[in-house]
Amino acid sequence: MLRLITSRLISLAVTLVLVSLAIFLILEVLPGDPAAIMLGTAAREDTLAALRQELGLDQPALVRYVHWIGGLLHGDLGTSITYKMPVSTLVAERMSVTLPLSLLAILISTALALPLGVAAAARRDGPVDRAVLVFSQMGVAVPNFWIGLLFILFFSTRLGWFPAGGFPGWEAGLWPAFQALLLPAVALALPQAAVLTRVTRSATLEVIAADFVRTARAKGVKRGATLRRHVVPNALIPVTTILGLQLSFFFGGAILVENVFNLPGLGRLAYQALNQRDLVVIQDIVLIFSGLVIVVNFLVDIGYTFLDPRLRSRA
Amino acid sequence: MSKRFLAAALLLSVSAFPAFAAKSSLVVGMPIEPPGLDPTIAAPVAIREVTLANLYEGLVRIDRNGKVQPLLAKSWEISPDGLTYTFHLHEGVKFHDGTAFDSGDVKFAFDRARDPKSTNAQKQIFAPIDSIETPDPATVVIKLKETSGNFLTYLGWGDAVIVAPESAAGNAANPVGTGPFKFKSWTRGDKVELVRNPDYWQKDKVKLESVTFRFISDSQAQVAALRAGDIDAFPNLAAPELFAEFQKDPRFKAVAGNTEGETVAGMNNAKKPFDDVRVRRALMHAIDRKALIEGAYSGFGTPIGSFFSPNNPAYVDMTGVIPYDPEKAKALLKEAGYGNGLSISIKTPQMAYASRSAELMAAMFAEVGVELKIIPTEFPAKWIEEVFKNKDYDLTIVSHTEPLDIDIFARDNYYFNYKNDTFKALIADAARTTDEKARFAKYAQAQKILAEDVPALFLFQLPKLGVWNAKLQGMWENSPIPINDVTEASWTE
Numbered sequence: 001m002l003r004l005i006t007s008r009l010i011s012l013a014v015t016l017v018l019v020s021l022a023i024f025l026i027l028e029v030l031p032g033d034p035a036a037i038m039l040g041t042a043a044r045e046d047t048l049a050a051l052r053q054e055l056g057l058d059q060p061a062l063v064r065y066v067h068w069i070g071g072l073l074h075g076d077l078g079t080s081i082t083y084k085m086p087v088s089t090l091v092a093e094r095m096s097v098t099l100p101l102s103l104l105a106i107l108i109s110t111a112l113a114l115p116l117g118v119a120a121a122a123r124r125d126g127p128v129d130r131a132v133l134v135f136s137q138m139g140v141a142v143p144n145f146w147i148g149l150l151f152i153l154f155f156s157t158r159l160g161w162f163p164a165g166g167f168p169g170w171e172a173g174l175w176p177a178f179q180a181l182l183l184p185a186v187a188l189a190l191p192q193a194a195v196l197t198r199v200t201r202s203a204t205l206e207v208i209a210a211d212f213v214r215t216a217r218a219k220g221v222k223r224g225a226t227l228r229r230h231v232v233p234n235a236l237i238p239v240t241t242i243l244g245l246q247l248s249f250f251f252g253g254a255i256l257v258e259n260v261f262n263l264p265g266l267g268r269l270a271y272q273a274l275n276q277r278d279l280v281v282i283q284d285i286v287l288i289f290s291g292l293v294i295v296v297n298f299l300v301d302i303g304y305t306f307l308d309p310r311l312r313s314r315a
Numbered sequence: 316m317s318k319r320f321l322a323a324a325l326l327l328s329v330s331a332f333p334a335f336a337a338k339s340s341l342v343v344g345m346p347i348e349p350p351g352l353d354p355t356i357a358a359p360v361a362i363r364e365v366t367l368a369n370l371y372e373g374l375v376r377i378d379r380n381g382k383v384q385p386l387l388a389k390s391w392e393i394s395p396d397g398l399t400y401t402f403h404l405h406e407g408v409k410f411h412d413g414t415a416f417d418s419g420d421v422k423f424a425f426d427r428a429r430d431p432k433s434t435n436a437q438k439q440i441f442a443p444i445d446s447i448e449t450p451d452p453a454t455v456v457i458k459l460k461e462t463s464g465n466f467l468t469y470l471g472w473g474d475a476v477i478v479a480p481e482s483a484a485g486n487a488a489n490p491v492g493t494g495p496f497k498f499k500s501w502t503r504g505d506k507v508e509l510v511r512n513p514d515y516w517q518k519d520k521v522k523l524e525s526v527t528f529r530f531i532s533d534s535q536a537q538v539a540a541l542r543a544g545d546i547d548a549f550p551n552l553a554a555p556e557l558f559a560e561f562q563k564d565p566r567f568k569a570v571a572g573n574t575e576g577e578t579v580a581g582m583n584n585a586k587k588p589f590d591d592v593r594v595r596r597a598l599m600h601a602i603d604r605k606a607l608i609e610g611a612y613s614g615f616g617t618p619i620g621s622f623f624s625p626n627n628p629a630y631v632d633m634t635g636v637i638p639y640d641p642e643k644a645k646a647l648l649k650e651a652g653y654g655n656g657l658s659i660s661i662k663t664p665q666m667a668y669a670s671r672s673a674e675l676m677a678a679m680f681a682e683v684g685v686e687l688k689i690i691p692t693e694f695p696a697k698w699i700e701e702v703f704k705n706k707d708y709d710l711t712i713v714s715h716t717e718p719l720d721i722d723i724f725a726r727d728n729y730y731f732n733y734k735n736d737t738f739k740a741l742i743a744d745a746a747r748t749t750d751e752k753a754r755f756a757k758y759a760q761a762q763k764i765l766a767e768d769v770p771a772l773f774l775f776q777l778p779k780l781g782v783w784n785a786k787l788q789g790m791w792e793n794s795p796i797p798i799n800d801v802t803e804a805s806w807t808e
Contacts, residue, residue: 030696031696031697031700031701032695032696032697032699032700033699033700033704036699036700036703036704037695037696037699038350038357038358038359039357039358039434039436040358040359040695040699041703041713041715041717041723042358042436042437042717043358043699043703044438044439045728046431046438047433047434047435047436047438050431050432050433050434051434053432054432054434082350082351083350083351083488083503084350084351084487084488085488090503093502093503094503094504149535152535152536152539153539156539156543157539157542157543160543160544163543163545164536164539164540164542164543164545165531165536165539165540165545166505166506166529166531166540166545167502167505169502169505259532259533260533260536261536262505262530262531262532262533262536262540263504263505264502264503264504264505265504268504269503269504272348272504275693275695275696276350276695276696277696
């Protein structure tokens with residue numbers, strides 16, 4: 001077991017190094033010189049040269065790559081070119097918005113999708129089922145930034161219930177911060193909820209048709225109890241897998257939704273950094289996201305081997 | 316229990332809405348977040364829009380009419396030969412960190428800006444300086460190598476604000492100036508908060524207790540934030556099509572003022588067919604500026620015929636030099652050998668005014684037999700690389716927002732690839748001329764050369780579409796320099 005984990009850890013490290021190299025190389029060939037962007041149409045040869053030197057852009061690519069990786073190994077994410085402050089501070093600030101936003105969205109999405117999906121499956125082809133299908137069809141089709149715009153128009157501009165965007169910061173108190181996150185979280189959650197509803201519905205239908213459910217019903221267990229005790233727990237397995245896969249969509253969607261609602265989150269930072277060619281920030285953010293995905297995969301792998309003894313002997 | 320709950324709720328609601336007191340805070344919206352808060356080390360206009368006049372002050376200031384006024388220097392003398400400027404400084408002025416302001420700070424600030432390693436975006440301001448002397452703490456003597464007619468005006472720009480040796484290095488993240496507001500906090504990606512400076516040297520001048528600059532890039536979100544009352548003022552709304560609604564709404568004051576942003580379709584003068592002045596003139600004749608402004612900026616904006624801002628006192632209207640005349644355009648194209656048509660392309664940044672203008676230009680050019688292919692280009696990154704640096708383009712379109720920037724047509728290797736030695740000499744001459752009347756005459760001549768030679772298609776002056784709460788007063792209607800000066804802003808009730 002220990003050997004398995006060690007070998008997985010080594011391949012994890014190798015993957016991360018390869019990913020970091022790929023990110024660096026892609027950004028190298030992307031057009032756009034950060035110093036020239038900073039100076040814009042006011043750029044003169046002498047100022048440009050001074051700024052390039054100050055930012056360390058006059059160094060060869062290999063030196064910059066080694067410098068970046070060396071810093072990472074010491075836990076130093078480097079300094080943002082545009083903001084001229086440590087990237088670690090920037091990322092931590094932004095995480096305090098994006099993380100709660102994503103968690104809230106996942107919560108809302110699951111809270112909507114599970115009951116709707118199960119209810120639809122329980123009365124197949126009934127009015128509830130048909131309504132749920134229409135809802136999920138729409139949810140899949142409508143992009144979340146558009147939902148966001150509609151929410152702002154209705155709830156903020158028309159009704160004035162929520163701020164039209166922006167984030168007061170957690171220091172402003174729990175309620176104002178929650179208020180600022182709620183609309184974007186719902187906008188982010190709805191398309192995912194639609195997908196999850198469909199998955200829950202079909203997973204539930206599949207389990208309902210299984211032999212052991214028929215057996216339970218035949219033994220006289222009530223319909224509701226069968227659903228609660230036998231169907232839902234079994235249907236949850238594929239649903240959880242999809243939910244895990246959706247995590248990356250939540251981050252991707254966060255970029256759009258954060259822009260619409262003007263939330264100072266990680267997605268918006270990534271977008272801004274790309275526009276400004278703030279190379280260090282983009283490199284770090286992409287690496288953090290890829291790192292998360294790789295680590296989650298690693299944990300899932302390890303988790304499977306715990307659950308399924310057959311995998312252990314093969315390793 | 317319920318009574319106690321009610322009392323608590325009441326208490327909470329009172330403390331949550333300090334707005335019951337006379338309003339003394341202001342929230343200003345801006346489309347772009349500044350990348351730092353030191354205007355002396357970087358170019359972006361957004362830095363000046365937050366910091367100039369509010370946080371930092373220069374020896375002089377540019378007022379809302381574009382005139383030079385005393386600020387940290389209460390007065391000055393200029394020697395008859397125009398080479399020596401003696402500034403008399405206000406005494407008792409302190410920086411926000413408590414350190415005193417004196418002539419040494421002026422010398423430090425200007426020496427830092429003109430250092431070869433400096434990244435000051437407007438180094439040419441300091442280029443004429445030969446030496447800076449500080450005979451006493453309240454006097455600065457600046458000796459110039461050559462006369463500079465715009466020297467005083469330049470000293471009012473954000474690039475020439477006075478910073479202290481004790482704090483300059485940290486100004487990008489933690490700005491320390493002598494201005495009426497002090498830096499409080501910066502939530503990156505969201506807002507910068509300033510609070511009143513209790514030790515400000517011009518006592519009682521400023522009425523506001525705090526100013527918050529919030530950054531909202533999406534134009535729909537800007538409008539929503541104004542309507543929802545989340546922000547009090549948007550001095551430069553990026554959505555002209557939504558501006559007219561604010562003009563009708565009594566809750567708001569909506570003013571279409573002027574900026575320094577000349578919108579031009581730059582041409583690659585070194586490349587065929589743009590090396591032929593007849594082609595350049597033909598394209599200018601093909602453009603109906605009024606219709607263009609209507610379509611690209613909902614009718615707001617002023618037509619221009621040369622590269623000068625109608626805001627500037629030296630401005631001369633040149634729109635009549637090459638007027639809209641499609642027949643003339645066709646004749647000129649035929650003369651240049653393009654009677655059977657011409658196919659060119661335009662690299663267009665994603666800004667709304669740019670892409671809309673390009674579409675309208677394509678339609679107008681089609682009328683005279685010119686096919687215009689639109690190539691969308693990401694701004695700033697890709698545009699700076701391809702157009703500005705590599706000059707790989709036919710036509711492009713962008714608004715140049717720096718004040719008094721006619722000299723870009725005299726710069727070597729600037730993206731227009733324009734070479735005109737007469738013009739270059741004239742601009743250098745104008746810059747040296749200290750007599751205002753004579754200088755203006757030279758600028759008028761320079762404007763005429765550009766209008767006739769058309770190195771770029773001169774389209775329109777970007778308007779400043781300001782929207783703010785009707786109860787707010789003292790906001791600037793025009794922007795003779797990029798600034799959001801709120802030192803005179805106050806609430807009427």
